[in-house]
Amino acid sequence: MLLRCSRPSQPLLRHTDVPQRVTESFILSGYRFPDYSLRECLASAFRPTNETGNFWTHFLAVFVFAFHFLELFWWEDQPALSDPFFYPFWNYFIGVFCLLMASSMAHLLNSMSLLIREICFFVDYGTISAYTVGSSLAYFYYIHPQAGLPGTGLRNTTQERPQVLEGPSLPPPSSQSSSSTLPEFHVFFENFYIPSACVVALLCTLACCCTRQRWRRYRYVIRTMVFLLPFIVASTPVFYRLLRPSQHSAVSLSRSSATLAPFFYRHCFWLLVSALFNISKFPERLSPGKFDIWGHSHQWFHCFTFLSILDELHMIKAEIRALALPLASPLMQPLLPGPTLCSTYGVMFALQGCIGAIISWFAWGACRSRSTQAEHCKSH
Ligand SMILES: [Zn+2]
Numbered sequence: 341m342l343l344r345c346s347r348p349s350q351p352l353l354r355h356t357d358v359p360q361r362v363t364e365s366f367i368l369s370g371y372r373f374p375d376y377s378l379r380e381c382l383a384s385a386f387r388p389t390n391e392t393g394n395f396w397t398h399f400l401a402v403f404v405f406a407f408h409f410l411e412l413f414w415w416e417d418q419p420a421l422s423d424p425f426f427y428p429f430w431n432y433f434i435g436v437f438c439l440l441m442a443s444s445m446a447h448l449l450n451s452m453s454l455l456i457r458e459i460c461f462f463v464d465y466g467t468i469s470a471y472t473v474g475s476s477l478a479y480f481y482y483i484h485p486q487a488g489l490p491g492t493g494l495r496n497t498t499q500e501r502p503q504v505l506e507g508p509s510l511p512p513p514s515s516q517s518s519s520s521t522l523p524e525f526h527v528f529f530e531n532f533y534i535p536s537a538c539v540v541a542l543l544c545t546l547a548c549c550c551t552r553q554r555w556r557r558y559r560y561v562i563r564t565m566v567f568l569l570p571f572i573v574a575s576t577p578v579f580y581r582l583l584r585p586s587q588h589s590a591v592s593l594s595r596s597s598a599t600l601a602p603f604f605y606r607h608c609f610w611l612l613v614s615a616l617f618n619i620s621k622f623p624e625r626l627s628p629g630k631f632d633i634w635g636h637s638h639q640w641f642h643c644f645t646f647l648s649i650l651d652e653l654h655m656i657k658a659e660i661r662a663l664a665l666p667l668a669s670p671l672m673q674p675l676l677p678g679p680t681l682c683s684t685y686g687v688m689f690a691l692q693g694c695i696g697a698i699i700s701w702f703a704w705g706a707c708r709s710r711s712t713q714a715e716h717c718k719s720h
Pocket of ligand 1: 638
């Protein structure tokens with residue numbers, strides 16, 4: 341180990357000098373051999389390899405995201421950071437933070453061994469799935485057609501402007517619900533939205549982990565398509581809001597509908613662009629070898645996925661702003677129960693536990709197949 345730590349930097353290799361599993365389409369050079377020590381992996385962040393850009397594009401993004409996330413708490417008249425109203429927002433933060441950190445670390449540490457490389461990417465896929473559930477929690481509590489302020493713990497407008505709430509023209513919440521929300525959507529959102537997001541996330545983790553062992557030829561297409569499904573499921577509250585604005589989001593309509601659509605369309609546009617880069621392998625496809633270190637498709641994929649996350653964050657913040665402002669309309673009466681520890685952190689950590697179990701299962705399988713291969717080589 342000491343020898344490995346103190347040896348001089350190993351030369352970077354061509355695609356013909358490393359195991360075939362390590363090679364990427366149209367990337368011909370800049371490979372690290374998969375026997376680096378932890379220290380050598382960390383040092384390679386400052387050395388131009390074909391993973392350096394992949395690492396930095398998601399590692400630096402952590403700090404940009406954290407800045408824009410925390411900015412919300414500097415706004416005036418906001419509830420406290422620890423208020424239950426923000427539990428879904430913090431879960432969204434956990435989802436994005438884990439995604440960006442796991443992705444950057446997977447790219448940095450994957451040259452420690454072939455087995456660690458497999459595990460790194462299993463973790464990477466798992467955190468993408470956890471991120472989609474973090475988004476779903478935020479959408480459910482802030483963008484859902486019946487989202488509203490929890491009754492206590494906030495500067496609730498019901499205390500500040502009781503004369504408005506006591507007005508005779510306000511129908512009871514149940515009648516508002518039936519008049520403004522289609523019953524089938526109402527049932528779906530309240531009962532199946534979060535469970536569907538969790539089930540789809542687990543299926544996607546399973547499918548993506550499988551692509552490392554089979555269907556390798558179509559792996560980029562499968563991985564991209566597989567993550568389209570959670571996007572569609574998670575975005576249903578936004579689709580609903582855009583297609584059929586609800587009376588309950590009167591506050592959101594007046595304050596944030598103007599921002600919901602542009603932020604969401606931009607979020608979709610960046611996702612689409614990132615998917616195109618991931619599938620097409622542009623620009624290295626046009627000139628193999630020219631973009632080995634800088635400018636290859638995976639770096640653009642990272643940049644555009646991060647831009648899509650940033651627009652999603654701005655969209656969620658605008659909705660929170662609309663819900664939490666003291667000038668809220670009486671139509672903001674919450675029809676959904678407020679977030680609790682169990683319905684937010686509980687869901688997120690249970691999901692992370694299931695994803696951890698899936699990853700462990702695949703890691704165990706990869707470990708067993710490596711030892712079988714090693715025994716096979718010895719016996720021949
Ligand atoms: Zn990546």
